[in-house]
Amino acid sequence: DGNDMPEIQTYVEENINPDMKSELFGVAKGKNLIFVSMESLQTFVINNTLNGEEVTPFLNDLIGDSYYFENFYHQTAQGKTSDSEFLVENSLYPLPRGAVFFTHGQNEYHAMPEILGEAGYYTSVFHANNKSFWNRDVMYDNIGYDEFYDVDSYEVTEENSIGWGLKDKPFFEQSMKYLQSIPQPFYSKFITLTNHYPFDLSEEDATIEKFDSNSKTLNQYFQTVRYMDESLKQFFDELKASGLYDNSVIVLMGDHYGISDFHNKAMGMYLDKEITPYDEVQLQRVPFFIHIPGKEGKVISKIAGQIDVKPTLLHLLGVDNSNDIGFGTDLFADDRKDFIALRDGSFVSNNYIYTEEKCYDRNTGEILYPMEEDETSERESSDTEEDNLCAPIKEKVDKELNYSDQIIYGDLFRFYNFDK
Numbered sequence: 001d002g003n004d005m006p007e008i009q010t011y012v013e014e015n016i017n018p019d020m021k022s023e024l025f026g027v028a029k030g031k032n033l034i035f036v037s038m039e040s041l042q043t044f045v046i047n048n049t050l051n052g053e054e055v056t057p058f059l060n061d062l063i064g065d066s067y068y069f070e071n072f073y074h075q076t077a078q079g080k081t082s083d084s085e086f087l088v089e090n091s092l093y094p095l096p097r098g099a100v101f102f103t104h105g106q107n108e109y110h111a112m113p114e115i116l117g118e119a120g121y122y123t124s125v126f127h128a129n130n131k132s133f134w135n136r137d138v139m140y141d142n143i144g145y146d147e148f149y150d151v152d153s154y155e156v157t158e159e160n161s162i163g164w165g166l167k168d169k170p171f172f173e174q175s176m177k178y179l180q181s182i183p184q185p186f187y188s189k190f191i192t193l194t195n196h197y198p199f200d201l202s203e204e205d206a207t208i209e210k211f212d213s214n215s216k217t218l219n220q221y222f223q224t225v226r227y228m229d230e231s232l233k234q235f236f237d238e239l240k241a242s243g244l245y246d247n248s249v250i251v252l253m254g255d256h257y258g259i260s261d262f263h264n265k266a267m268g269m270y271l272d273k274e275i276t277p278y279d280e281v282q283l284q285r286v287p288f289f290i291h292i293p294g295k296e297g298k299v300i301s302k303i304a305g306q307i308d309v310k311p312t313l314l315h316l317l318g319v320d321n322s323n324d325i326g327f328g329t330d331l332f333a334d335d336r337k338d339f340i341a342l343r344d345g346s347f348v349s350n351n352y353i354y355t356e357e358k359c360y361d362r363n364t365g366e367i368l369y370p371m372e373e374d375e376t377s378e379r380e381s382s383d384t385e386e387d388n389l390c391a392p393i394k395e396k397v398d399k400e401l402n403y404s405d406q407i408i409y410g411d412l413f414r415f416y417n418f419d420k
């Protein structure tokens with residue numbers, strides 16, 4: 001209940017330190033914020049090839065012109081895209097089961113659209129699906145979005161659709177007239193759709209060969225990824241032509257994995273290695289780009305996650321959030337907490353990766369705990385919990401996930417004053 005809030009607040013103040021800012025605080029003050037959620041895009045295709053051809057030529061080029069986080073993890077669970085949206089808007093974790101957009105869509109939140117709205121931004125979402133999918137209409141209204149351009153705002157025909165609906169190229173194209181008509185500065189979120197399981201695409205839209213393996217899913221994935229990459233290039237060109245480009249921070253983020261562990265065999269063929277639980281965690285990396293006009297590109301290797309997006313973006317826009325309650329930190333600040341928690345309790349830290357009760361060396365993938373039984377060695381196989389270097393971090397991970405869950409299950413923000 002509300003009595004739990006002070007303990008959580010103390011944890012956040014001491015461990016997350018929402019006041020921690022970087023030298024980039026305010027560099028994009030007053031600029032528009034364009035956020036693109038890239039459906040099912042994983043980092044393993046970035047700067048990678050298929051039959052000698054780049055899979056994502058546009059995004060690869062964009063690295064040279066953006067802050068690009070190469071060790072950025074999705075933290076979603078069953079709520080898929082909606083979980084990734086929840087993480088980004090709130091810097092809270094989604095729930096271990098179910099979709100928080102459905103189960104707690106009426107809670108009190110302190111989300112990005114509300115905060116940016118108060119800072120003078122016009123806030124909107126663009127997504128060509130039914131408005132009630134994932135309960136978005138209810139949640140968006142609740143967290144303060146001014147407008148939701150759902151499927152009814154688009155002209156959808158048989159020719160311009162595939163799979164889940166409107167293809168990404170006509171989606172971006174048809175969005176431009178709305179984007180050009182809304183007041184600035186704006187925060188606008190675009191959610192793509194074509195690169196969605198089962199990754200169907202028509203012949204004439206395919207510009208790269210399929211992969212050749214026993215997984216039709218992975219084979220087709222490269223084609224829809226390439227299509228999305230092209231649609232993003234087209235969107236950037238349209239933003240430039242409209243004049244919005246120079247006035248906008250453009251953020252691109254993969255929402256969650258597209259290829260599940262069911263396809264490990266085919267994935268192992270593509271990556272030319274056997275996929276271990278360690279690799280499965282590493283495959284949860286999704287691309288994260290921040291493009292700021294006039295700023296040079298930089299590849300950032302530190303570990304990062306969707307939980308960090310909100311404080312990072314608010315700080316770039318110069319919005320103070322020192323009274324906020326969330327579990328992410330400004331990715332440009334030096335001193336940040338030392339782990340990224342995945343929703344299933346696995347984690348990544350600077351030195352370790354923990355999953356399925358094993359502790360791995362993050363750099364080598366070697367199992368550090370528990371030690372393998374080695375019958376030829378003299379050593380008695382008696383490693384204790386003390387040898388588990390992951391254990392102290394695992395404790396923090398569980399504590400933090402639990403605090404976030406308590407906030408949601410108890411609707412605890414009803415008892416917290418963000419304006420103090």
Ligand code: GP9
Nearest residue numbers: 079080081082129133196
């Ligand atoms: C549906 C889109 C995809 O509107 O966001 O949903 P997903 O299955 O990825 O959550």
Ligand code: MN
Nearest residue numbers: 039040081255
């Ligand atoms: Mn999705």
